[in-house]
Amino acid sequence: MAAYGLLAKTATLVVHGVVGAATYDLVRKAAAKAPLRESAVSAAELGLRGTRKAEEAAESARLKLADVMAEARERIGEEVPTPAIGDTHDHDH
Incomplete structure (x- = not known):
């Protein structure tokens, strides 16, 4: 009787392992096909536009x-000061 319980637990672990491995492979293949670079470039573009x-x-x-x-x-x-045009360099290069 104890052997049947151990066999049932072992079978459950094996099934879970196989399902987990198959799921992992599917997710890995889907991630490889996903346009991650395009998504990253689009996100950067939106950030720059913002x-x-x-x-x-x-x-x-x-x-x-x-x-x-x-x-x-x-x-x-009051006398209105003229607007600043830009940075001026006071030193020689």
Whole structure:
């Protein structure tokens, strides 16, 4: 009787092992066929596009705020500073 119980447990373990191995092989084959590189490139593209849009929105907001501040300074009689053009290098290369 004990041998039948041991045989049943062993058979169960073997069946689970075979099913697990077959599942693993199917998942591995499906993953090999999946366009992982395309997905990664698409995700990076969306991230870059989002970053560009955020940069554009931030620049637009900065310019609008600068216009408001310039008009407010004009109204109170202050001289409005000229906008900065860019970085200037004070050293020789």
